[in-house]
Amino acid sequence: MVAQPSDATGLRLLVVGASSGIGHAVAESAGKLGARVAVAARRMDLLTKLADSIGGSAFELDVEDGAAITRVVAQAAEALGGLDAVVFTSTVVPFAHIEDTDVTTWVHAFSVNALGANNVLRAALPHLSENGVVLIASSHDVGRPRAGVSAYSASKAALDEILHSWRSEHPELSIVRVGIGPTADTEILRGADRDLLALLFKSWVERGQLPAQMSALQDVANTLLSLVLTAYANPSVVPEAVQLFPRIRNR
Template sequence: MSSQLADAAGLRLLVVGASSGIGHAVATAAAERGAKVAVAARRMELLTELATKIDGFAFELDVSDTPAAVASTVTAAAEALGGLDAVVFTSTVIPFSHIEDTDVSTWIHAFSVNTLGANHVVRAALPHLSENGVLLVASSNDVGRPRAGVAAYGASKAALDEILLAWRSEHPNLSIVRVGIGPTQDTEILRGADRDLLAQLFKSWVEHGQLPAQMSALNDVANTLVSLVTLSYANPTVVPESVQLAPRIRR
């Protein structure tokens, strides 16, 4: 293994939201780079397969559950790893709906997962985090630039950003890295979405210049997140508090 790939050697990492997409890719990339990895999400059949592949640990977790339930799972993962050097939170839901059609249950679910879920995981991880430990939370690079059809997602991510700022304000000793992630290939964000509605939304996004010509490659995003964790862990006097990832458009 090259030194570049071994830069996470020995790192004890918990990836939340690892059953698919970015979280799954982060867990895989981190393991390939030498980390000891635990994964957590709702779909245990996918997690078990991943954990076997990376020689890690799998834990069932619904981040919209009670804070006590979240804390119990994070504690179990920390015990399996022998502590936590880093946590990467990638769980997210993106309900597609025009704002006037977005019902209360949709708003609540989006905030329960995207906002409160992340907050509960951060809080649960603190007792187990090593001295130079890193908490990386995935947000959206669209915060402040709302697009049609994803109001609940955008609002929940904006609220998440404020919560992470509050954590840093009240706990400046913590290394909390907020990463705004742009459009990325090979994720499951469209799973279960209404195709007729998506066609309308895509048209609106194109008209407003909100649909990039290209998307970022999933593995590139995952490796960038792992690199941010390893760099932050290795340089504990510096916190990259907010990082934006956007597709690099090659013409």
């Protein structure tokens, strides 16, 4: 049985990166628990289906487009009557050895993973309620990068520094950074070169970087939603940095 947060009634929530994976699961769970949800991502066919299922609103958004972020966040806030919480899960993971990672790949990773999150937070700032919460999904591997994901790892490290600056300049904000470990049933490997992945997986196993089991997608989504609800209900406390690791169970 999957334990879920108990109640999200009335929470005005925007989930960026909700077309699949963790963001989709967070939006779906929040909607079922009574939250008013707006979802944003690039794949409108998936977003529209999700929004219809939870009675929410869907907005097309490419998080590399700063002007679009400002516009869409404002539209979502208008549709919801303000924002109590924003969850950012948009992520790209380019798989390549570092010597094969070109400038375009570096820029793409930083534009989505670091600047995208920063620009969503920036756009949300004037719309957040007094106890509003912003949760940003990051990686639990920051500081110990695996082979083959240099652009991803560096962009997530940059994201951490960006969030430190936000906290320094805006201590009134509730910003929750969650480092997420290996999670099943996401689309992180979508479009990756299978031959390269085979080599990388071998490297990760040899270095003890590949867990015997992954975290369940719904468990991760429920944990993120619980963090948002806890921070929103307890505004004098900020769970600033949370790390999620797979729990390895004996079979």
